[in-house]
Amino acid sequence: MIKIILLLLIFSSLVIGQSAKEIVKKSNDNILGLTSQAISKMTVVRPDWSREVEMKSWSKGIDYYLIYITAPARDKGQVFLKRKMELWNWMPSIGRMIKLPPSMMMQSWMGSDFTNDDLLKQSSLVKDYEHTIVAEEKIDNYDSWKIEFIPKPDAPVVWGKITMWITKEHYLQIKVEYFDETLELVNTMIGSKIKNVGDRMLPTKMEMIPADKPGNKTIFEYSSIIFDKPINDRFFSQQNMKKVK
Secondary structure, eight states: OHHHHHHHHHHHHHHHHHHHHHHHHHHHHHHHEEEEEEEEEEEEEEEEEEEEEEEEEETTTTTEEEEEEEEEEETTOOOEEEETTTTEOOOOOOOEEEEOOOGGGBBBHHHHHHHHHHHHOOTTTSSSSSEEEEEOOOOOOEEEEEEEEEEEEOOOOOOOOOEEEEETTTTOOOEEEEEEOOOOOEEEEEEEEEEEEETTEEEEEEEEEEETTTTTTEEEEEEEEEEOOOOOGGSSSHHHHHOOO
16 A cells, blocks of 8 residues: 555656646747847846946847847947857957856856856756746736756756746746855846747746845846747857957
8 A cells, every 4th residue: 555655656756746847848938939139228226326238139049049238338348259168258448259167157148147057058858957837826917837846967057946936827937036056046037028939928027136135136037039030040159249249
């Protein structure tokens, strides 16, 4: 009898884990599309000041991602590129191409509360973590799954744990908590301004709020997104970093 109960518990946990992974994959696919092209603005908010950074971005799956800074004038022309496992930064003001090592993934991206990993999408939420549904909760009137992400052994990730709330309708990532290796809360991301973007619903505003810095946050807002327009792999090259506009 005990063996049967144990087998049922093991089977139940496997089913829950598998369905959690399916939910995460659907949510991730919804955000990424086959490709994406976007125009967005990031606002870094501090207790005594704030600043804005405007940008264009292009992505193709999880392997290719390129960001071109359009404003302010002092940062205009800077380009960030992820090409598979390589990460590059082109700085036209000094004429240098810099390769970003994995050790820099936890560092702030352009002085914001987002990390290099958040913006350049180095790690895969689907492949690099084990997923478990730990609860079903209502967030901002959206019925949601609460899913826990635990890194797989030796996965190239920067977080010790992630907790994510994904809505049952449209699979939206409405809230995400990021924990360090000691499982201390580092950042909380809140998604809002949910709109119909082409063929899908998405939060078009994300706020990243650090746990230990009162009054600090970074707001990331999309003004336009186009999904699934073909982009050649060659677009995501070091040569194109110097030419893209």
